[in-house]
Amino acid sequence: MFSIREATPGDNEALLRLEAESPQGTGISILIDRDDYFYRSRMHDRARVLLATENDRVVGVMAYALKDVVLDGAQDRAAYFYDLRGDATYRRSMKRGLLRLWQAVHEEVLAADAALLYGHVKCDNYDSLNVVTRLGAEEAASFDILTLPSLRGPTIPLNDHLDALDVEIARIDRAVGERSLKPTHFAAAYERGAELGYLKGIFRLEIGSSSAQVSAWDLSGIYRGRVLHMPLSLRALGWFLNPLATVLPVPRVPVVGQQISYLQLFDPVCSGPCGHQLLKALISQIRRNAHAEGIDILTLFVYRDDPLARLPHFTPQTVLHYHTMVFPLRRTERPKRPFYLDIRDV
Numbered sequence: 001m002f003s004i005r006e007a008t009p010g011d012n013e014a015l016l017r018l019e020a021e022s023p024q025g026t027g028i029s030i031l032i033d034r035d036d037y038f039y040r041s042r043m044h045d046r047a048r049v050l051l052a053t054e055n056d057r058v059v060g061v062m063a064y065a066l067k068d069v070v071l072d073g074a075q076d077r078a079a080y081f082y083d084l085r086g087d088a089t090y091r092r093s094m095k096r097g098l099l100r101l102w103q104a105v106h107e108e109v110l111a112a113d114a115a116l117l118y119g120h121v122k123c124d125n126y127d128s129l130n131v132v133t134r135l136g137a138e139e140a141a142s143f144d145i146l147t148l149p150s151l152r153g154p155t156i157p158l159n160d161h162l163d164a165l166d167v168e169i170a171r172i173d174r175a176v177g178e179r180s181l182k183p184t185h186f187a188a189a190y191e192r193g194a195e196l197g198y199l200k201g202i203f204r205l206e207i208g209s210s211s212a213q214v215s216a217w218d219l220s221g222i223y224r225g226r227v228l229h230m231p232l233s234l235r236a237l238g239w240f241l242n243p244l245a246t247v248l249p250v251p252r253v254p255v256v257g258q259q260i261s262y263l264q265l266f267d268p269v270c271s272g273p274c275g276h277q278l279l280k281a282l283i284s285q286i287r288r289n290a291h292a293e294g295i296d297i298l299t300l301f302v303y304r305d306d307p308l309a310r311l312p313h314f315t316p317q318t319v320l321h322y323h324t325m326v327f328p329l330r331r332t333e334r335p336k337r338p339f340y341l342d343i344r345d346v
Contacts, residue, residue, distance in 0.1 A: 007049040062101040079109035081119040117327040140326040150291035160201025180335035210272025212279035220261035260296040268309035280312035
């Protein structure tokens with residue numbers, strides 16, 4: 001018998017098995033290793049994880065969170081969907097798990113008076129893109145994730161500013177401004193991240209009238225990645241660089257099958273004539289500090305039209321591309337860009 005129900009902590013192991021069958025991407029294929037499937041939902045105040053089951057076997061999962069956000073300068077309600085996964089035997093036909101889950105989520109967020117439903121999908125995750133576009137979602141914006149290995153080298157202590165977190169949050173809030181998808185209670189993610197120990201710090205460099213800052217989040221205790229496939233060019237680069245990285249300050253390229261820990265960098269803010277150069281220098285120092293702390297990979301998240309920052313260039317580097325997909329509900333027009341990228345959403 002086929003049914004849909006809300007997931008409970010007792011479903012954790014079944015959901016982790018489903019996750020293990022759902023690598024993301026085709027060029028660089030990444031599998032997420034979690035200890036707690038529900039860690040993303042714990043970051044939100046109003047989240048639900050729905051399961052599709054057949055004869056007590058989990059064949060699909062989809063989660064969503066209701067959020068009060070800014071849409072075109074006004075407060076409204078949106079629903080963020082995430083962790084859309086389907087058993088391989090159901091994914092291709094869409095006749096059961098994914099389609100029925102989407103319908104269930106759609107009904108619930110409509111009842112909650114959400115203006116829209118949105119989510120982020122990797123550009124080469126064709127299965128998920130096909131599902132959401134066939135159901136009416138549209139690409140509304142795109143963001144990039146700069147992916148860098150940590151780097152051997154001298155460490156320099158950086159002020160984490162956690163002793164004045166409210167001041168730093170207000171500073172970021174003012175810089176971001178009233179952009180679409182920004183939570184109306186902007187401080188909530190930072191406060192929850194600090195409470196759970198995920199927020200490592202808000203780091204900044206300043207020279208004269210120029211400055212650059214990022215917030216750093218370490219979820220390596222519960223969230224790790226594993227590379228399943230890499231292009232031959234990157235593997236060949238690893239064969240050359242990795243032996244050198246044991247003795248020299250050169251980057252190390254992840255090996256297929258290796259479990260890797262991440263430090264995630266969000267809310268980059270640059271100001272002044274040298275702001276973007278300072279952002280690159282700041283990331284370089286964070287890479288060295290992260291290497292000393294056992295972090296493998298750093299990721300920087302930036303919307304392509306973000307007015308506050310752009311991706312700096314490093315050699316070597318990998319850039320992953322994502323679409324923000326929007327499904328209109330109460331409103332017909334997609335929100336105006338630029339969007340805000342909430343740490344809780346990725």
